[in-house]
Amino acid sequence: MRWAVPSRSAFPLTVAVLAFAFLGLFLAYPLWKVLASSFLDASGMRFTVEAYAKVLSTGYYRSAITNSLLIGALTTAASIAIGLPMAFLLARMAIPGRSVLLALSALPLILPSFIGAYAWVLLFGRAGIVTQWLQGLGLPTTTIYGLPGLVLVFTLHSFPYVLLPAIAAVRAVDASIEEAGQNLGASRWRVFLTVTVPVIMPAVLAGGLLVFIETLENFGVPFVLAEDMPILAIEAYKLFVGEVGANPGMAGALAMILVLIAALALLVQRYYLGRRRFATVARSAPPVLRPGPLGRWLAGGFVWGVVLLAILPFVAIVIVALMKFRGPVMQSEMSLGNFEQLFARSHRPLYNTLGLATVAAIGASLIGIPIAYVLTRYRSTLSHALDVLAMVPFAVAGTVMGIGLILAFNSGWLVLTGGWLILVLAWLVRKLPFSVRSGSAILHQIDPSLEEASINLGRSPSWTFFRLTVPLMLGGIVGGTVLAWVTIVSELSSTVVLYSGPWSTMTVVMFRALEGQGAGAAAAAATVLIVATVVPLALVYRLLRRNNLAVL
Amino acid sequence: MTAVTISRVERTFGAVHAVAGVSIDIRPGELFTLLGPSGCGKTTLLRMVAGFCDLDQGSIAFGDRRIDTLPPHRRNTGMVFQNYAIFPNLTVAGNVAYGLKARGVAGADIQRRVGRALELVHLDGYGERQPFQLSGGQLQRVALARALVIEPDVLLLDEPLSNLDAQLRLDMRREIRTLQQTLGITAIYVTHDQEEALAISDRIAVMRAGRLEQVGAPAAIYRTPATPFVAEFLGATNLLTGTVEALDGAHLLVAALGRRFRVPAAAVPTGSAVSFSLRPEALIPVEPGHPWATVTGEIAAAEHLGALLRLDVRLGDGPPLRVAMLDDGAVAPAPGRPITLAYDPARITVFAP
Ligand SMILES: Nc1ncnc2c1ncn2[C@@H]1O[C@H](COP(=O)(O)OP(=O)(O)OP(=O)(O)O)[C@@H](O)[C@H]1O
Ligand SMILES: [Mg+2]
Numbered sequence: 001m002r003w004a005v006p007s008r009s010a011f012p013l014t015v016a017v018l019a020f021a022f023l024g025l026f027l028a029y030p031l032w033k034v035l036a037s038s039f040l041d042a043s044g045m046r047f048t049v050e051a052y053a054k055v056l057s058t059g060y061y062r063s064a065i066t067n068s069l070l071i072g073a074l075t076t077a078a079s080i081a082i083g084l085p086m087a088f089l090l091a092r093m094a095i096p097g098r099s100v101l102l103a104l105s106a107l108p109l110i111l112p113s114f115i116g117a118y119a120w121v122l123l124f125g126r127a128g129i130v131t132q133w134l135q136g137l138g139l140p141t142t143t144i145y146g147l148p149g150l151v152l153v154f155t156l157h158s159f160p161y162v163l164l165p166a167i168a169a170v171r172a173v174d175a176s177i178e179e180a181g182q183n184l185g186a187s188r189w190r191v192f193l194t195v196t197v198p199v200i201m202p203a204v205l206a207g208g209l210l211v212f213i214e215t216l217e218n219f220g221v222p223f224v225l226a227e228d229m230p231i232l233a234i235e236a237y238k239l240f241v242g243e244v245g246a247n248p249g250m251a252g253a254l255a256m257i258l259v260l261i262a263a264l265a266l267l268v269q270r271y272y273l274g275r276r277r278f279a280t281v282a283r284s285a286p287p288v289l290r291p292g293p294l295g296r297w298l299a300g301g302f303v304w305g306v307v308l309l310a311i312l313p314f315v316a317i318v319i320v321a322l323m324k325f326r327g328p329v330m331q332s333e334m335s336l337g338n339f340e341q342l343f344a345r346s347h348r349p350l351y352n353t354l355g356l357a358t359v360a361a362i363g364a365s366l367i368g369i370p371i372a373y374v375l376t377r378y379r380s381t382l383s384h385a386l387d388v389l390a391m392v393p394f395a396v397a398g399t400v401m402g403i404g405l406i407l408a409f410n411s412g413w414l415v416l417t418g419g420w421l422i423l424v425l426a427w428l429v430r431k432l433p434f435s436v437r438s439g440s441a442i443l444h445q446i447d448p449s450l451e452e453a454s455i456n457l458g459r460s461p462s463w464t465f466f467r468l469t470v471p472l473m474l475g476g477i478v479g480g481t482v483l484a485w486v487t488i489v490s491e492l493s494s495t496v497v498l499y500s501g502p503w504s505t506m507t508v509v510m511f512r513a514l515e516g517q518g519a520g521a522a523a524a525a526a527t528v529l530i531v532a533t534v535v536p537l538a539l540v541y542r543l544l545r546r547n548n549l550a551v552l
Numbered sequence: 553m554t555a556v557t558i559s560r561v562e563r564t565f566g567a568v569h570a571v572a573g574v575s576i577d578i579r580p581g582e583l584f585t586l587l588g589p590s591g592c593g594k595t596t597l598l599r600m601v602a603g604f605c606d607l608d609q610g611s612i613a614f615g616d617r618r619i620d621t622l623p624p625h626r627r628n629t630g631m632v633f634q635n636y637a638i639f640p641n642l643t644v645a646g647n648v649a650y651g652l653k654a655r656g657v658a659g660a661d662i663q664r665r666v667g668r669a670l671e672l673v674h675l676d677g678y679g680e681r682q683p684f685q686l687s688g689g690q691l692q693r694v695a696l697a698r699a700l701v702i703e704p705d706v707l708l709l710d711e712p713l714s715n716l717d718a719q720l721r722l723d724m725r726r727e728i729r730t731l732q733q734t735l736g737i738t739a740i741y742v743t744h745d746q747e748e749a750l751a752i753s754d755r756i757a758v759m760r761a762g763r764l765e766q767v768g769a770p771a772a773i774y775r776t777p778a779t780p781f782v783a784e785f786l787g788a789t790n791l792l793t794g795t796v797e798a799l800d801g802a803h804l805l806v807a808a809l810g811r812r813f814r815v816p817a818a819a820v821p822t823g824s825a826v827s828f829s830l831r832p833e834a835l836i837p838v839e840p841g842h843p844w845a846t847v848t849g850e851i852a853a854a855e856h857l858g859a860l861l862r863l864d865v866r867l868g869d870g871p872p873l874r875v876a877m878l879d880d881g882a883v884a885p886a887p888g889r890p891i892t893l894a895y896d897p898a899r900i901t902v903f904a905p
Contacts, residue, residue: 452604453637455625457651457702471641 011461012378015370016386022367023389023432026425030404031259031396037407038252051249055257061250064230065257068216071147071231075154075215076208082155082306083162084204089299090163091170094290096300101307102167103541106160108310110483111533112490113157114220115510115526119313120144120153121224122320122519129320129330149225154215156310161214162207169200209269213262217397219493220507224514232258237399237497240406248407255400262395270391314530321527325520338524342509350528353489353506356420360427361485365477367428368435373465375436376443377451387436394433398493401426405498420503426494431484438483442476443469482540489532506532553580554614554705554738556601561610561620563596570596572762573609578740579754583732585741587749588759589785594742597759598710601740603627614705625654630699631708635715636691638683644670644694645679651702669701672731689720696728700735707732707739713748725752746786750774758782776901783829783901790873793827796820803897810868814845818902827903832862832876834899837883837891844894849873854885865891 041048055061089095090102108116123130124144131141143149173196222231232254240251291299324335343350368390375387393401405426409416416422446469454464470477492507499508506529513522556578563571571593578584586594599605601612603624612620619627630651639647648666657665670676673693683691692712699707712728713721729752732739743749749756750770758765758773758781766778777783780791794808799822803814806826813828820826838846849867861879864872875893877883883891 447635447637449633449635449637450639452602452624453631453633453639453698454650455604456602456627456629456631457698458625458628458654459650460623460625468639468641 011465012374012383014462015374016382019367019371019374019386020389023392023429026405027389027392027396027429030401030408031392033407034252034255034259034400034404036252037248038250038256040249042249051253055250055253060230061235061254064232064235064254067147067229068232068258069261071150071154071222072212072215074147074151075158076212078151078155079159079162079211080204080208083159083207084166086159086163086303086306087166087170087200087204089303091167093296093299095296095303097304101303104307104311105163107534107537108157108307109160110486110537111157111311111314112220112492112507112526112529113153113218114224114492114507115317115490115529116157116310116313117149117153117221117224118510118514118522118526119317120149122523123313123316145225145227146229150222150229153221153225154211154218156306157221158211158214159306159310161210162204165203165207166200169203170196173199206269209265213265213395216258216262216265217399217493219397219399219496220511223511233397233399233493236397236403237493240399240403240497248403251403255397255403258397259395259400262397266391266395317523318527318530320519321523323520325518330519338520339527342521342524342528348502349504349506349509352420352503354532356424356503356505357427357485357488360424360431360488361481363424363428364431364435364484365439365481368432369439369470369473369477370465371432372436372439372443373469376440377448390436391433393429396430398426398430398491398495399497401430402494402497405494417498418500422498423495423503423505426498427488427491430491430494431488434484434487435480438476438480439473442473442480445476446472479540482536486533486536490529553736555580556584556706556738556740557613558597558601559611559613561597561600561612562608563593563600563605564608569762571600574759574762574764575610576757576764576767578738580738581736582754583729583739583741583752585743585749585753585756586759587743587746587756587785588765590744592759593762594744594759595710598708598740598742601627601706602629602631602708628702628704629706629708630702630704632692632695632699632710632712634711636688636695638691638694638698640683642683643679644675644681644683644686647683647694648679648698648701650698655702665701666697669697672700673697673727688716689724692716692724696731700731700737705738707737709739710742711744712741713743714745721748728752750786758785775899777829780827780829780903783903788832788874788876790830790832791827792830793825796822796824796826798822804902809870809873811847811849813847813900814897815900815902816897818904820902820904829901829903830873830895831899832874834895835865835873835875835893836895837875837877838894840892842892842894845897846892846894847873848890848892851885851887851889851891853887861885863891865893 038051039047039049041050086105090098090105095101121144122128124141125131126143126145128144134141144152217233219233219237222229222234226234236251236254236258239247239254320330321338322334322336324331324333324337371386371390375383375390396404405422406417409422416425450472451461451464451469454468455461459468490507492511495505495507496511499505506525510522510525510529513525556576558574558576558578560573560575561571562569562573574593574597576584586597588594596605600607600620603619603622607620610620611618614627639650642650645666648669649662652662652665666679667676670679673696675690675693675697678686678690678694683694686694692715695712709728713724716724725748741749741752753770755767755769756773757767760781766773766782773782774786777786783789784791792808792813794806794813797805797807797812799805799817800814802817804817804820804826806813806815806828813830815826815828818826838844840846840848847867849865849872851863852866852872853864855862856879859878861877861883863875863877863883863885865875866872873893
């Protein structure tokens with residue numbers, strides 16, 4: 001192993017140094033502050049493990065840990081249980097509307113999860129529309145709050161993490177592998193269990209771990225649905241913001257526990273599963289199965305059912321937003337009153353959201369794409385270290401990121417709290433793993449010998465990157481930036497910790513509306529976010545399908 | 553015309569010694585081929601010259617200018633890639649002009665030189681085409697024009713023909729050779745195809761596991777391989793091992809395959825083992841009693857390959873002897889028939905143990 005980036009040019013070295021400086025300042029340093037705060041006593045001078053001792057000896061916080069783990073595990077299991085068969089059906093069976101389903105199947109991931117949660121409450125909550133209607137008919141109702149609701153909403157949000165790689169894996173299983181199995185005398189079912197499943201399992205489990213991490217870190221969904229069930233990401237926020245008096249030590253301890261669990265899951269994902277991926281390239285795709293009418297109906301019903309269940313609540317919320325409200329009661333009349341009410345006081349949050357998300361998304365691409373370039377084209381120990389560092393934000397919950405940035409930049413030589421830049425930095429750092437991964441995926445489709453040809457003909461590596469590679473990547477970069485933008489617009493967990501004064505966003509407005517104000521305004525805010533998510537996606541869908549969806 | 557001096561270069565990847573101490577002096581204007589089996593380090597060596605692979609040890613010079621410390625974009629080499637590496641976002645003319653623009657050549661000059669380069673590779677009039685409108689052979693010509701137009705010190709070619717079909721490969725290799733000779737440019741050519749190497753090169757270096765096995769002109773390497781590996785790699789041969797029975801003037805008498813062979817004398821004592829290479833085409837079917845050195849056996853199998861006839865002839869024991877000749881109908885290749893084969897001992901290469 002060589003220690004330096006190859007001496008061939010200063011370009012990769014420059015990129016690596018700048019990236020390390022940026023991530024060191026805005027990722028490692030804030031995380032260090034969280035870690036330090038969790039190990040310091042109230043005076044901030046002495047080392048102590050008191051915060052951890054307190055957290056672990058308090059039943060309430062212990063159950064926050066177990067609840068978070070339990071919900072993560074159940075959601076992961078449910079996502080695999082749904083995603084795996086769906087992948088088979090979509091990859092192997094002629095289901096009616098298959099291409100529409102494929103296009104829709106990534107959508108639940110991108111639609112803001114806490115809005116999904118809110119939609120379920122709006123429909124099936126205590127004062128929910130469906131609940132009231134059922135009660136009016138004298139029928140029994142069930143509760144959507146607590147564990148079942150959380151697992152349901154999380155699963156409907158994140159099953160595509162399993163589904164998308166599983167479809168790719170099923171498609172990559174060469175027909176001849178299965179035929180070889182059958183030829184050796186195994187039954188179709190046995191071949192499926194002993195050949196096909198093991199081949200695709202690494203991809204499925206890798207997706208499952210993403211589900212686990214995402215569920216663990218999520219702030220908005222439990223905020224809407226958990227009620228009095230303690231959840232790690234929320235308890236850390238509460239302790240830090242301090243409804244009953246802030247306790248940064250214990251908030252830090254909870255945050256570090258959260259990071260630790262996610263980091264462990266990520267390490268398993270990277271180093272165990274990453275290596276066990278079987279490289280199979282399908283030469284001949286397996287035949288499309290054509291079952292009888294009953295089978296077709298069952299399969300189609302299942303797949304369509306899951307996708308519609310995941311998407312329809314969002315449609316419902318848009319419809320509700322367009323209805324007229326008198327006080328908290330919905331009328332059977334359409335109106336734009338909710339939107340007027342929403343924007344009556346100020347348009348500022350909307351403009352903040354659109355403007356700051358644009359800055360953050362472009363920033364993430366500007367920083368992420370050169371990093372991706374160095375990682376894919378200049379392998380060395382240094383670039384390997386950069387690879388690991390650039391993936392760290394993935395294991396850091398938004399709440400933790402927010403806490404860290406406040407601890408790091410609310411005093412001293414660089415003060416950022418209270419402004420807009422701290423929001424942009426939080427979002428940018430959080431989207432960096434996505435930008436890097438999507439950049440790498442695009443680069444893998446560009447033959448490196450094109451760049452070598454350019455350099456060989458006399459253009460420097462930096463000229464080659466900016467003037468040859470970037471134009472070749474452009475479609476993918478635009479798609480990736482839009483995707484990052486869309487997810488930033490609905491980012492809640494770090495925003496809710498970091499926003500201040502005039503710099504509130506649409507998600508914050510939505511978050512506040514949840515705490516009272518009435519369903520109409522909340523639904524209107526949710527609708528704005530849904531539109532801001534779906535419209536840009538539809539515009540760049542063709543670019544996305546080629547380049548970025550695989551790295552979600 | 554530039555001489556290329558490669559001195560004791562080394563490169564390891566982890567535990568793999570990709571290039572393990574190679575020194576070559578390439579003469580100005582020479583087409584020099586690196587030949588060897590897959591993984592022997594040809595590409596690595598070529599990429600070291602281009603600057604895409606760092607050296608662990610050693611140095612490389614063009615003339616008396618050391619270049620291995622220069623970044624690749626300052627080395628003035630023209631590289632032709634195996635997969636062409638044509639920029640898909642530029643026209644044919646744009647591709648060819650790329651290196652000239654990088655060198656800051658004036659616009660009018662660029663146009664003139666691009667036109668001439670396209671003419672040189674028989675693509676005049678194709679300048680405004682997009683790369684996806686061209687066939688593989690045409691793309692290869694664009695790649696060649698693009699590498700030549702910058703008047704590089706050295707032309708580097710890494711298996712440039714391996715993506716073309718058989719007939720095109722023959723035409724293109726002739727064309728590359730003609731261009732290289734008329735322009736008088738020094739070229740390093742990488743291939744694992746021995747026939748291609750023999751046809752095109754001024755000199756060949758046969759590589760094996762990161763080392764040079766033999767360097768020499770094609771005919772010399774084919775006729776007098778320095779090692780059994782070279783003998784086998786440069787085309788089918790009979791690699792035989794036997795025991796020295798006696799010294800007879802300028803020849804050794806060696807017992808192998810249950811027969812006695814007459815091979816050129818070497819410093820090998822009587823009674824010891826020796827191996828030697830006997831090319832299939834050096835064995836000629838004759839009537840018994842021929843004045844040359846002969847062996848006798850019986851035909852075990854026969855193959856007609858159009859103009860060629862290939863026989864497997866079983867001698868006493870061991871594997872059959874491979875024989876190849878122009879099929880003029882003189883030999884009836886019925887299996888089981890006895891046959892006498894004559895050979896000139898001078899065409900046998902003996903390998904000292
Ligand atoms: N970037 C690299 N990292 C690790 N090992 C490498 C790298 N490049 C080459 N090698 C190894 O070095 C050895 C020589 O490789 P090289 O590409 O030079 O072979 P080659 O002679 O060109 O083979 P081929 O005919 O297959 O192209 C091989 O064992 C190869 O696996
Ligand atoms: Mg090679």
